[in-house]
Amino acid sequence: MSPARHTDATLAVSHPLPMTPLILAVDDEHDVTDLVRFHCGNAGYDVVTAASGREAIETVNCRRPDLILLDLMLPDIDGFSVCEILRRNAATATIPIVVLTAWVTPDSRSVGLELGVLDYITKPFSPKDLINRVTRLLRLRPPSA
Numbered sequence: 001m002s003p004a005r006h007t008d009a010t011l012a013v014s015h016p017l018p019m020t021p022l023i024l025a026v027d028d029e030h031d032v033t034d035l036v037r038f039h040c041g042n043a044g045y046d047v048v049t050a051a052s053g054r055e056a057i058e059t060v061n062c063r064r065p066d067l068i069l070l071d072l073m074l075p076d077i078d079g080f081s082v083c084e085i086l087r088r089n090a091a092t093a094t095i096p097i098v099v100l101t102a103w104v105t106p107d108s109r110s111v112g113l114e115l116g117v118l119d120y121i122t123k124p125f126s127p128k129d130l131i132n133r134v135t136r137l138l139r140l141r142p143p144s145a
Contacts, residue, residue: 020046021045021066022065022067023036023045023047023067023068024048024049024060024063024069025050025100026053026055026068026070028073028074029071030051032100032123036069036100037049040130043135048063053076053077053079053082054077056068057082057086064092066095066138067097067134067137067138068098069098070083070098070099071100073102080111080112083115084115087116097118098117098118098119098121099112100125100130101120101122102122102123104120104122118137119133121133
């Protein structure tokens with residue numbers, strides 16, 4: 001009996017290459033999104049950015065990121081509302097969201113957690129801490145999500 005022959009297409013289906021996680025950084029301050037893009041890119045992640053809540057929602061619907069870094073103070077739709085909109089949609093409800101903001105109050109943390117935010121990082125932030133938290137959350141995410 002001859003050994004089974006595999007074509008490239010067969011191998012691609014049976015052994016898919018791992019996909020690079022996609023992170024959406026949402027902030028109206030371009031310095032912040034540039035910093036996130038630089039450090040997350042160096043850590044091996046793909047990063048897309050949005051400068052408003054509306055742009056963030058459109059990007060999520062088109063690109064379906066693996067994780068969202070979300071500022072709360074945005075020019076059109078605030079981060080809490082963006083989170084609420086994404087959580088109401090079954091297709092986006094399980095995307096991990098991390099708040100990355102300078103607005104820190106006990107109430108804002110509580111509201112974020114009630115809306116399904118998984119972590120809360122305050123600005124200014126440590127790039128190493130950011131990468132550690134992003135990596136931890138992406139590892140915890142189920143592969144089928």
